[in-house]
Amino acid sequence: MKRDYLILLLVTLVAFTLPLILPGDYYVEVFLFMGINILVALGLSLLMGYAGQISLGHAGFYGMGAYISGALTAHLGWPVPLAALVALVATALVAALVGWPTLRLRGHYLAMATLGLGIILYILFVQLKGITGGASGLSGIQPVHAGDLYLDTPRRYCYLVWSLVILAFLFSLNLVKSRSGLALRALHYSEVAASTLGIDVAKYKLQVFVFSCVLAALGGVLYAHYITFISPETFGFMYSIKLVVMIVLGGMYSLWGALLGGAFLSLLPEFLHRLEDLEVMVHGLILLMVLIFLPGGLTGLIQKIGEKIRGSS
Amino acid sequence: MAQLIQYIFAGLTMGVIYALTGVGFNLIYNATGVINFAQGEFVMLGAMLLYTLQEVLHWSPFISLPLVFILGGVVGVVFEYGVVKPLIRLGVITVIIGTIGASVVLKGGAMLIWGKNALAVEPLISEKPVAFLGASLNIQVLVVLVVTAIAVAIFWYFFGFTILGKAIQACSVNPLAARLAGVPVERMITLSFCFSGALSALAGGLIAPITLAEYDMGTMLALKGFCAAIIGGLGNNPGAMVGGLLLGVMEGLSAGYLSSGYKDALAFLVLILVLFWRPEGLITRGKGERV
Numbered sequence: 001m002k003r004d005y006l007i008l009l010l011v012t013l014v015a016f017t018l019p020l021i022l023p024g025d026y027y028v029e030v031f032l033f034m035g036i037n038i039l040v041a042l043g044l045s046l047l048m049g050y051a052g053q054i055s056l057g058h059a060g061f062y063g064m065g066a067y068i069s070g071a072l073t074a075h076l077g078w079p080v081p082l083a084a085l086v087a088l089v090a091t092a093l094v095a096a097l098v099g100w101p102t103l104r105l106r107g108h109y110l111a112m113a114t115l116g117l118g119i120i121l122y123i124l125f126v127q128l129k130g131i132t133g134g135a136s137g138l139s140g141i142q143p144v145h146a147g148d149l150y151l152d153t154p155r156r157y158c159y160l161v162w163s164l165v166i167l168a169f170l171f172s173l174n175l176v177k178s179r180s181g182l183a184l185r186a187l188h189y190s191e192v193a194a195s196t197l198g199i200d201v202a203k204y205k206l207q208v209f210v211f212s213c214v215l216a217a218l219g220g221v222l223y224a225h226y227i228t229f230i231s232p233e234t235f236g237f238m239y240s241i242k243l244v245v246m247i248v249l250g251g252m253y254s255l256w257g258a259l260l261g262g263a264f265l266s267l268l269p270e271f272l273h274r275l276e277d278l279e280v281m282v283h284g285l286i287l288l289m290v291l292i293f294l295p296g297g298l299t300g301l302i303q304k305i306g307e308k309i310r311g312s313s
Numbered sequence: 314m315a316q317l318i319q320y321i322f323a324g325l326t327m328g329v330i331y332a333l334t335g336v337g338f339n340l341i342y343n344a345t346g347v348i349n350f351a352q353g354e355f356v357m358l359g360a361m362l363l364y365t366l367q368e369v370l371h372w373s374p375f376i377s378l379p380l381v382f383i384l385g386g387v388v389g390v391v392f393e394y395g396v397v398k399p400l401i402r403l404g405v406i407t408v409i410i411g412t413i414g415a416s417v418v419l420k421g422g423a424m425l426i427w428g429k430n431a432l433a434v435e436p437l438i439s440e441k442p443v444a445f446l447g448a449s450l451n452i453q454v455l456v457v458l459v460v461t462a463i464a465v466a467i468f469w470y471f472f473g474f475t476i477l478g479k480a481i482q483a484c485s486v487n488p489l490a491a492r493l494a495g496v497p498v499e500r501m502i503t504l505s506f507c508f509s510g511a512l513s514a515l516a517g518g519l520i521a522p523i524t525l526a527e528y529d530m531g532t533m534l535a536l537k538g539f540c541a542a543i544i545g546g547l548g549n550n551p552g553a554m555v556g557g558l559l560l561g562v563m564e565g566l567s568a569g570y571l572s573s574g575y576k577d578a579l580a581f582l583v584l585i586l587v588l589f590w591r592p593e594g595l596i597t598r599g600k601g602e603r604v
Binding site: 098100101105107120241248281284288295 | 348396399400403405406407409410411414415416417418420422424425532533536539543547575577578580581588589592
């Protein structure tokens with residue numbers, strides 16, 4: 001546990017120095033979007049690694065955050081913090097509505113339900129033209145500012161994003177360590193054993209799911225108010241898959257998996273510009289290869305190497 | 314009245330496809346406890362393969378459609394050996410993630426091979442629509458209903474009256490007891506994947522002339538097939554058949570009388586409501602769960 005906080009300190013140092021030393025706005029922006037991806041992935045990592053459930057609709061929750069907060073500032077001129085708060089609360093309510101019936105049941109109903117919800121949210125983003133701007137997108141989203149200080153350069157916004165990423169990690173690490181975290185771990189291993197010990201399995205799973213969706217929505221809010229123009233394709237099924245790939249690649253059983261996997265998949269398109277249509281398939285192949293050959297993901301690999309080194313010295 | 318019949322038949326046609334997909338889900342679920350997220354891709358492959366055999370190679374539809382059924386079975390077996398077997402020892406959740414990966418790979422692969430455009434496939438029998446109680450019915454609709462009825466009859470006979478079919482059922486009820494009774498459980502699981510792939514591919518081949526064949530048609534069909542399986546109670550094959558038809562007709566009516574833009578949302582609503590009120594399915598009687 002102590003080690004986790006050391007890692008977090010290290011991550012904080014890197015996150016706050018990198019925007020200063022990266023050679024241009026483009027790279028700072030890549031780092032910024034990496035932060036958003038990691039934030040969304042962190043929530044999913046809690047859900048998959050600790051509650052043992054899969055969500056295939058996180059792109060939809062990400063989109064809900066972006067569209068609700070974006071539309072409230074663009075159409076009604078609401079201040080950003082208030083709009084963001086409404087977006088987070090609304091997402092939490094929808095998540096609870098879907099999670100409540102599906103998480104009471106043993107098995108993997110949530111995955112299919114969230115897959116369906118993701119598709120419906122996407123349809124809504126395209127169809128509700130009056131609010132979302134339809135397929136051509138929503139413009140006029142307000143940037144974030146505190147008084148006269150506008151967070152409209154990549155560098156300034158980067159600090160905002162990464163501060164929230166680090167806060168989210170801090171909160172999640174505490175959550176994992178807390179009584180509910182231990183309960184969650186227990187139900188990952190055996191739901192039956194956990195419930196005989198008096199752990200309210202459904203309640204814990206629902207809490208994690210809702211928290212995970214709120215993090216996704218927060219990512220969406222951050223994305224919308226930076227880019228100030230959003231269109232539906234950002235929030236499609238493929239992003240949900242990409243998030244699952246991040247978690248599996250990074251390692252499902254450690255929160256740091258979200259960091260590693262998120263970082264890796266955010267950088268991948270920078271190297272694979274020419275792939276375009278192939279990107280989807282590459283994601284699927286990464287997913288299968290990691291599951292078959294490296295079930296612990298990157299964090300599992302690092303742990304194994306660490307044990308080997310300690311073992312040989 | 315004529316309009317109502319038209320909507321109901323349109324709904325029944327799609328319903329049959331959902332039903333076949335739902336049974337495909339059930340076969341794999343009963344054998345392994347895994348919800349197969351690549352099920353929709355099996356359907357898509359069926360549609361695409363039919364396009365290749367019929368429109369590119371110009372084979373007779375009467376050869377192509379049975380061949381699609383057989384190739385679907387091959388896809389199912391390859392899928393089991395490639396994705397499910399290597400992952401099953403790591404637990405059900407890992408296999409489920411694996412099937413998600415496989416579905417993305419299949420979808421991406423289909424896009425590379427067949428392109429992004431929707432492909433037209435000639436119907437099995439190209440005749441003019443017939444009049445029925447004032448409604449005009451596409452012949453393919455009748456073909457879909459008849460072929461499905463034949464497939465269901467064969468399956469009903471197979472599972473109800475043959476040793477092999479009963480062995481598969483025994484494995485899904487209690488694998489350990491089946492093994493003790495001398496049933497080769499592994500081979501029965503492979504057979505389940507084979508049937509699941511074959512039925513889903515057949516569904517794809519039947520629907521292709523009506524909805525066109527497209528590389529990304531699978532996700533939606535999977536969701537609705539799953540919904541059919543849930544309405545009938547996951548794992549219950551007759552239930553999935555009824556569930557599929559029910560969902561299809563509801564969809565047909567809502568597309569006709571309400572709005573076609575939101576008809577895809579209906580399946581999801583039904584799914585959530587059924588999970589909420591009767592997670593064991595609308596058709597089955599409630600039963601306690603084994604720990």
